[in-house]
Amino acid sequence: MSRQDHTVPARRGKAIHVAAGQDFRVINTHGTQVLDTWAFATGDSSTFLSMAHTRSYISRIHIRTCDTLVDNHYQPMLTVLEDTSPGVHDILMCCCSLPIYKRMGCTEYHDNCEDNLHAALAEVGLSSPHTPAP
Ligand SMILES: [Zn+2]
Numbered sequence: 001m002s003r004q005d006h007t008v009p010a011r012r013g014k015a016i017h018v019a020a021g022q023d024f025r026v027i028n029t030h031g032t033q034v035l036d037t038w039a040f041a042t043g044d045s046s047t048f049l050s051m052a053h054t055r056s057y058i059s060r061i062h063i064r065t066c067d068t069l070v071d072n073h074y075q076p077m078l079t080v081l082e083d084t085s086p087g088v089h090d091i092l093m094c095c096c097s098l099p100i101y102k103r104m105g106c107t108e109y110h111d112n113c114e115d116n117l118h119a120a121l122a123e124v125g126l127s128s129p130h131t132p133a134p
């Protein structure tokens with residue numbers, strides 16, 4: 001399978017289809033910004049990558065190379081093949097959202113990962129009634 005690059009503009013989201021068994025890389029080309037990442041089953045947004053289930057599955061609160069990440073039915077969904085980041089991946093916190101920015105004092109609209117997720121899903125004809133933890 002040939003490699004295909006997708007660029008996610010700053011403060012935006014991007015949804016791509018990943019087939020079973022297919023690899024993908026998430027590369028941060030600038031600075032140290034968070035790259036919230038979600039996964040949904042093709043054609044069934046009620047099945048999604050679940051950090052709560054993954055924490056139980058791996059019996060840890062941080063993911064590392066070779067970990068299997070599971071969906072909300074406790075089924076394997078992704079495997080971490082490589083990690084070149086220097087930090088610890090947060091799988092505890094929710095993504096940023098308008099309520100969070102309002103709580104921090106923003107009085108005008110602020111781009112946020114929750115809206116970016118739903119906009120990205122809409123761009124590929126999908127939707128989710130909720131926002132799983134990234
Ligand atoms: Zn965010």
